[in-house]
Amino acid sequence: MTGEFDVLIVGGGLMGAAVARDLRDADPDVRIVMADGGPVIGPTPGQHLHDVADPAIWERYNQRVASGIQGFYTGVAPTSDVGSTLDGVEPGMYHLTSLGEDAAAMPAASVAWNAGGMGVHWTAATPTPWGAEVPSFLDDDEWLRDLERAGELLRINRNPYPPTEAGRVVTASIEKLFADVDAPGRNVQPMPMAARRDAAGVLRRTGPNVIFPPIADATSDPHFTLLTGTRVTRLIHEGGEVRGARLEDVRSGEAQVVRATTTVVCADAIRSPQLLFGSGIRPPALGRYLNEHAFLTGRVLADPQRLGFDLAALPTQADGETVVEHYWQPHSGAAQPFQVQIGTQTFTSEDGTRLAYQVGTSMYIPTEVQADNRLEFSDEATDVTGMPRITVHFAWSDRDRELIEQARHVQQAIGDALGSFDPETESALLDPGCSLHFTGTVRMGPADDGTNVCDPHGKVRGFDNLFVAGNGVVPTALVCNSTLAGMTTAVRAARAALTALGRPAKNV
Incomplete structure (x- = not known):
């Protein structure tokens, strides 16, 4: 079966949805086909699992996010090998090793095998990139406009949880530790989240x-086609032009070819470069510069007497929420290189008596961008999806390890300021891959010098109508959560794809 479209979007997660939305807002007649490899979780494609009505799905999701650690969305234990085929595999999160990749160097790395990708699992934290996190070669005004649009698409809420008495004294205590190293405006503050309250007050x-929205109901948009459970196995190209793609139904194995004038790959930071490699599109930087921040998790029980708050008066987590409040201490560059993610929880007895107020203190630690940290793709072996098998090469540098040790001391100081903190039992340096905030594998750059895969607008080197978008395009070492930075690349790619189509914006 052959289809003719203006734009093929590979991947139906947050980034693919953003590209589709900006194309549609610009021109209601653009013919879009979106191929999403995994099956749907629940009855509605693209629905965040926090808001799925099915109680079994909701319970499973909330059990896994309760830790606040994205790498544990797969569960704490490694996921088992899915076998030789994806047919019948339950949709969800799987470690790369479970899918047949060699990820010993990044053992906690995992990906979503479901429609909507990580966009149906993510915690929705959206702190703003700052300083060296922002690519220096981007125009400042254009960056700010793209950042604003990315925030609109994500529907960012700057203060999603109402502050409590205990939260105020906890954040004030933490702020005292950073007051001398904070850049202006970079003090402890509420964590922005892509979450809005409905009429009933539920986030x-x-x-x-x-x-x-047409992802949930494709019949609402006559020029949009959604193909779930459909893998893109190869981009069809010739002479620097992508003409379409070969698609395969995961269950039946039935193949089809889709023709499209323009293609935008938004598969994620692992599978976007895998697809390009498998299609014979192999810029020198493809898969290289793999980066993620190190993750030092911690928790401490705040001392009500020392800090001066009334434990008995504390609110508890709202239904469906794992925290009472969510804050962040932003990084401030070299003077203060860490992000501290701060989540609070109230523990109660069965009769509702307040027992303790726990403060999570997760340290996000920047790591150096290194070309040798990379995804290596095989020309011969394949993984369970039938794509080139991946070997992950990743190691922390000496400088990375120095910062990790520095972060341990900062975390200790925070714990000591709030209560009694024992790093042996209340802190852990998580395995590489656990943040799931992977960047750099299809990175952008200002010049075609072999150190990047695409230009600043996401156009793949050597092609006029092929674009990439998502976290993998980000070329910098992020300290903050990666989604907002990645979303700006989707905004840029959508704009560039529209230009490539030669379609003037009708509604902008």
Whole structure:
């Protein structure tokens, strides 16, 4: 079966949804086909699992996010090998090793095998990139406009949880430790989240079908086609032009070819470069410069007597929420290189008596961008999806390890300021891959010098109509959560794809 479209979007997660939304807002007649490899979780494509009505799905999701650690969305234990085929595999999160990749160097790395990708799992934290996190070669005004649009697409809420008495004294205590090293405006503050309250006061997370509603109901848009459970196995190209793609139904194995004038690959930082490699599109930087921040998790029980708050008066987590409040201490560059993610929880007895107020103190530690940290793709072996098998090469540098040790001391100081903190039992340096905030594998750059895969607008080197978008395009070492930075690349790619189509914006 052959289809003719203006734009093929590979991947139906947050980034793919954003590209579709900006194309549609610009021109209601653009013919879009979106191929999403995994099966749907629940009844509605692209629905964030926090807001799925099915109680079994909801319970499983909330059990896994309760730790606040994205790498544990797969569960604490490694996921088992899915076998030789994806047919019948339950949709969800899987470690790379479970899918047949060699990820010993990044053992906690995992990906979503479901429609909507990580966009149906993510915690929705959206702190703003700052300083060296922002690519220096981007125009400042254009960056700010793209950042604003990315925030609109994600529906960012700057203060999602009301502050409590205990939260005020906890954040004030933490702020005292950073007051001398904070850049202006970089003090402890509420964590922005892509979550808005509905009429009943419930925080609803932004999933792909919030960004682009036709994902939930494709019949609502006559020029949009959604193909779930459909893998893109190869891009068809000749002479620097992508003419379409070969698609394969995961269950039946039935193949089809889709023709499209323009293609935008938004598969994620692992599978976007895998698809390009498998299609014979192999810029020198493809898969290289793999980066993620190190993750030092911690927790401490705040001392009510020392800090001066009334434990008995504390509110508890709202239904469906894992925290009472969510804050962040931003980084401030070299003087203060860490992000501290701060989540609070109230523990109660069965009769409702307040027992303790726990403060999570997760340290996000920047790591050096290194070309040798990379994804290596095989020309011969394949993984369970039938794509080139991946070997992950990743190691912390000496400078990375120095910062990790520095972060341990900062975390200790925070714990000591709030209560009694024992790093042996209340802190852990998590395995590489656990943040799931992977960047750099299809990175952008200002010049075609072999150190990047695409230009600043996401156009793949050597092609006029092939674009990439998402976290993998980010070329810098992020300290903050990666989604907002990645979303700016989707905004840029959508704009560039529209230009490549030669379609003037009708509604902008």
